[in-house]
Amino acid sequence: MSQIVVFAEAAQLLTLDGGPITARGGAAQGELGLIERGSAVVRDGFFSWVGPHAALDLRALAAEPGASLEVHECRGKVVMPGLIDSHTHLVWGGDRKDELEARLGGADYEQIFAAGGGILSSVRQTRARDEDQLHAEAIRRALRMRRCGTTTFEIKSGYGLDLETELRQLRVARRLRDADGLRVVATCLAAHALPAERRGPGGRESYLHELCASILPAIAAERLAEFADVFCDRGAFSEHESRTILRRAQELGFRLRVHANELGPTGGARLAAELRAASADHLLHIDDDDRRALRGAGVVATLLPGTSLVLKKPYADGRALIDAGVPVAVATDCNPGSCAIESLALVLALACHGNRLSPAEAICAVTHNAAASLGLAHRVGRLAPGLAADLLLLATDDYRDLVYHAGSPLIAAVFQGGERVA
Ligand SMILES: [Zn+2]
CATH class of the missing domain: 2.30.40.10 (Urease, subunit C, domain 1)
Structure with a gap:
């Protein structure tokens, strides 16, 4: 019937x-x-x-x-x-409300990060939880996001930074899709930060090697993620390191997304264009040449104005991107530190006030353009x-x-x- x-x-x-x-x-x-x-x-x-x-x-x-x-x-x-939330870090353990309070009192994100807070604090809390615990926390967030209008979720790993926990995070994302019936697209972001235990001599090289030789291949073998992503920025991975990781991901069959030019003009946007990534995200510090490169390569610019609001950073110039012909998507960046805002409907409004999109452009940014950046434009x-x-x-x-x-x-x-x- x-x-x-x-x-x-x-x-x-x-x-x-x-x-x-x-x-x-x-x-x-x-x-x-x-x-x-x-x-x-x-x-x-x-x-x-x-x-x-x-x-x-x-x-x-x-x-x-x-x-x-x-x-x-x-x-x-x-x-x-x-609504289609094309950039979230939805699966994590614990919270960083103390850090939020410290930042509201004047502390800077890069200072907090250098002192072992920031991403590394979420890594500790995520590693300490088993799959069921991570799932219980993630589904609560996802259902709240759905009440705010989100029907498709991109979900990144990146709070494991070791093989076992990265797999666990992505298995939770898969469970949200298969057992809970959410529309989920998963992204491996094992290149989110250098884990604390690799910050001594030789650690950087050994983590890059592990990423390329073991973590990415294991995730590809289990088909746990469609996309791979790199935090190409100051304090994370250089343009050169990011290229190595992303090329390896491409060889393994992943499509690419890049955290680019959030903290400085670090070459991530240009790299996304060079490798024809599906999306370059953040883009606070780009120029006309970057915009031309993104447009020429058909890269979607994903803006995350909630993060600018919470971190008190400037807003990416969405107006200049759209006027240069670059398609713009908007997402929450929902994550435990820099922006735990769950409502994409609210972030849509921020994209108008902060990134200077019109209401109509912002709606396209959280529907069709977000779908296109996830390779889902034929479905949602x-x-x-x-x-x-x-x-x-x-x-x-x-x-x-x-x-x-x-x-x-x-x-x-x-x-x-x-x-x-x-
Ligand atoms: Zn992010």
């Missing part, structure tokens, strides 16, 4: 459809494919029809033999794609026939309220595959 669900007569149906299926920069990023008084029909979890309500024959659907029909009246509401991120019916009902008739009334409870319902999940 086929299951038909209709979302009927939305004041605004944001389809994001009609433009290119690749990630969109320039003027195309601001085109939402908005249909006023629009409806969408879902069959067995996938959109089968999207268009103006006046063109929908509800009686014919009701009369279909062997089909069950459920109709959601969406008058006065916005219907839009579920738009309301279009054939795509999974992941969508949000907003308790407003104007999508711009997501920015205007940032932080208000506007997300009235979250659907995944046509089923209400929050």
